[in-house]
Each structure stands twice: as C-alpha cells, then as structure tokens.
Amino acid sequence: MSSFKFSFASRAVVAALALAAFAAHAAYPDRTITVVVPYAPGGAADAVARVVSARLGAKLGATVIVDNRAGASGTIGAAYVAKAAPDGYTVLYDATPYSINPHLFPKMPFAADALQPLSLVLLAPNALIVKADSPFKTVNDLVARSKAQPGKVNFASGGSGTVQRLASELFRQKLGLDMVHVPYKSGGPAITDVMGGQVDFMFATVAASYPLVSSGKLRALAVSSPKRSPRLPDVPTVAETVIPGYEAFEWNGMLLPARTPKEITDKLQRAVVEVLKEDEVQKRLSDLGAQPVGSTPEEFAAFLKKEDAKWGEVIRKGDIKLD
Secondary structure (H helix, E strand, O other): OHHHHHHHHHHHHHHHHHHHHHHHHHHOOOOOEEEEEOOOOOOHHHHHHHHHHHHHHHHHOOOEEEEEOOOHHHHHHHHHHHOOOOOOOEEEEEEOHHHHHHHOOOOOOOOOOOEEEEEEEEEEEEEEEEEOOOOOOOHHHHHHHHHHOOOOOEEEEOOOOOHHHHHHHHHHHHHOOOOEEEEOOOHHHHHHHHHHOOOOEEEEEHHHHHHHHHOOOEEEEEEOOOOOOOOOOOOOEHHHHOOOOOOOEEEEEEEEEOOOOHHHHHHHHHHHHHHHOOHHHHHHHHHOOOEEOOOOHHHHHHHHHHHHHHHHHHHHHHOOOOO
16 A cells, blocks of 8 residues: 555656746747857857847737856857756747867867757858959959969958858868968958958858948859859859859858757747748848748758768868967
C-alpha cells in the first residue's frame, strides 16, 4: 500500500510539474523580450533588428526591446545570450561575423553549441566596386590586369575579419590571383578611397554602394549573389562572369540559448517569419538592398554550416589574422 501511495504521489508531482511547464510555455511571452545586437547602434544589423523587433512585439503582443552589446567583433553580445536562461526572453540578432569569428579568434568566449538557430532573417549581396573612371570596365578587365601585373592590383576592406575582406580573398583564391589587401578601420573610409582611386576595388554591400553607383561616383562591375540584384539589375554576378558558384553574402539571423523549449522556439520562429512577410518590412529591407528570408531553425543551421565551412577554408588558405 505504501508503495502504491508513493508511486501515485510521484506521478501526481510529475504531472503537476508538466502542467506548470506547459502553462508557462503557453503563456509565452508574458514579459519583455530582449533582442541583443552585438554591434554598435546605427549600423546595418542594428537598423534591421529594430525594424524586425518592433513588428515582432506587435505580432506577439509583447514588449520587445533592442539591447546593443558591442565589442570583439560581436562575440561579447553573442556570449551574453549564450549564457542567458533558455526561456525565449533573450534573443541574439547576429550577422556574418558569427560564422567568421571562430576561425579568427584563438578562443571563443562561448561553446559552439551554446546557441541554437532560430531563423535566417536576410541576405545582402555585395557589389564589386571601382572608381567611376576606372580603366576596369568589367570584371574580366580587373582579372586580366591582375594576371598581367601580379601584386600591383589592390583591394580595400573595413578590416581583416570583415566579409568585405573575405569576399575579395575568396575572389582572389578562386582565380589564383596575386593581389594586395589594404585594410581600413571601417567600410566608409575604404569606399571613399576606392572612389578617389587610392585603392583599385573592394566588395561593399549593395546598400552602401548603390547611392554612389547610381549617382555616377562609383562603378559596379559585379555583385556577389547567385542572381542579379534588383537594385543593380544591369550589373552581372561574379558567378556568371568569372567564377561559377561564387557567392559572398552579408547575412542577418536570430539565435536562442541552447535548450530553449521547442514550444517557445516554434512560436517565436513563426512570428519572425510572419513579420518578414509583411509588406512594410519587405520594403524596408529591399530599400537596404537586402533580401528578406525567414527560415526554419533547421534551414538556418544548414546555412550556418555552409558559411562556417566556406569562410574557414578561405581564412586558412589565406593565413588571415585579425588586424
């Protein structure tokens, strides 16, 4: 009899705990959600995170705030989320450096499996730009000069750990070219010097380069996406000109602390996808030269695996180190 009572009581406790957990998940969200952006305010990732977060709050009927925790190429903010409670109230809004940092930093401040993918938010292609009166009219002109004069053609970037640098390095490696990297502290000064002719070319986001290209201050020779950019429809892709299969995106995506309950993950992921389908959000992202995505966690995980492998190989082959 005592064994029966104990067993019955144990089952009752387990059932009560399960019911409480279900109720907690069903009530989600019942307090403020914090979206951590591991970069400084005012940047592209921060701007999009604020658009998405505002609409996400309206969709979920909750307050969603953006918390900028910049530093160490995004690793400080990512580590903060990795160590947060897995309850859906702390979300990481990260970008391309997330796939690059593990190959540049000797030790990351969080384990690789401490975060779980939620959804890929957007893809933003880069444009290969030169000054408006550059002798390079096409990508093939640039390649031909580099082959004829090894070490004489140079390219700019906003720093060694940026996708601007790695997009150029991938381009250089795939074609076996000898080019010189000229690093800057950020993308803005790099674009300025390309425009002035101090540097031959660079890969810059379509969002950053389009106004200067459309005003005739820069020339775009190619874009880094598999398909042409709607913002630059007359500009060919690198893939269709000199390197089949070439692609180098800036991306934004959202991640959660590992072991976040599936019910919460699913609810949040569905809301993100719905937000990215809204006409207003699509227009805002399109104006930035970005392609809204919205994916399942599994699709985002596969994308991250591919990005990790690609940039890891580029960094190893190029022996790239942080500035």
